[in-house]
Amino acid sequence: MFNIILFGPPGSGKGTQSEKLIATYGLKHLSTGDLLRSEIAAQTPLGLEAKSFMDKGQLVPDEVVIGMISSALDQNPQAKGFLFDGFPRTEAQSIALDKLLKLKQTEIGVVLALDVSEEELVKRLLNRGKTSGRSDDTNETVIRARITEYQQKTTVVANYYAGFDKVVHIKGEGTVDEIFASLRSEIDQRLSL
Numbered sequence: 001m002f003n004i005i006l007f008g009p010p011g012s013g014k015g016t017q018s019e020k021l022i023a024t025y026g027l028k029h030l031s032t033g034d035l036l037r038s039e040i041a042a043q044t045p046l047g048l049e050a051k052s053f054m055d056k057g058q059l060v061p062d063e064v065v066i067g068m069i070s071s072a073l074d075q076n077p078q079a080k081g082f083l084f085d086g087f088p089r090t091e092a093q094s095i096a097l098d099k100l101l102k103l104k105q106t107e108i109g110v111v112l113a114l115d116v117s118e119e120e121l122v123k124r125l126l127n128r129g130k131t132s133g134r135s136d137d138t139n140e141t142v143i144r145a146r147i148t149e150y151q152q153k154t155t156v157v158a159n160y161y162a163g164f165d166k167v168v169h170i171k172g173e174g175t176v177d178e179i180f181a182s183l184r185s186e187i188d189q190r191l192s193l
């Protein structure tokens with residue numbers, strides 16, 4: 001089993017590249033943002049709680065997202081590997097993920113971190129907000145709050161995995177295909193070990 005964390009700030013291209021990676025490597029895509037939006041669409045109690053945080057650009061409490069990921073792992077016992085997108089986002093989530101994977105006798109193979117300037121992130125998200133209908137893309141204040149949340153609470157995740165020598169930084173600016181080629185090269189090197 002080979003498990004990947006696709007890491008990076010809001011708008012860095014995690015969702016875009018995830019689609020290509022799962023098509024190429026047959027991994028199960030686990031995006032906490034997508035899972036939370038499904039809960040909101042279904043108007044579940046979890047979704048209603050999460051929405052109040054997401055609309056302000058804040059992280060949803062750790063126990064909520066850890067519970068969701070734990071269920072998703074249990075629901076996919078046959079997966080040949082997982083691609084985590086938008087998770088983990090705090091050190092507590094990283095520690096919880098490691099424990100959950102250990103129970104399944106597996107671990108994170110690599111953390112691929114997309115590096116994109118703040119100016120480019122804001123430009124991409126404002127642009128997507130025109131058509132996506134995502135409530136957290138509609139104004140620059142919320143977009144900047146998401147980026148601040150990332151800087152204050154999520155960058156520690158890269159430090160956590162760097163301690164295990166698992167982080168590779170990838171230039172996240174350029175064409176989608178150029179970035180995908182860089183990601184593939186890093187994954188293929190590790191798969192051929």
Ligand code: AP5
Nearest residue numbers: 010011012013014015016032033054058059060086124128
């Ligand atoms: P989430 O859904 O994870 O959103 P995000 O991290 O803010 O990331 P985005 O989906 O906005 O961007 P992306 O990096 O996937 O980029 P994309 O490919 O879409 O989280 C949303 C919220 O849910 C959080 O704020 C939080 O409240 C909550 N949440 C989620 N997970 C959580 C967790 N673990 N803990 C706590 N709370 C959690 O690309 C963006 C745009 O750029 C698109 O329009 C795309 O077409 C364009 N684009 C992509 N690549 C390129 C390129 N190379 N050049 C130009 N444009 C590009």
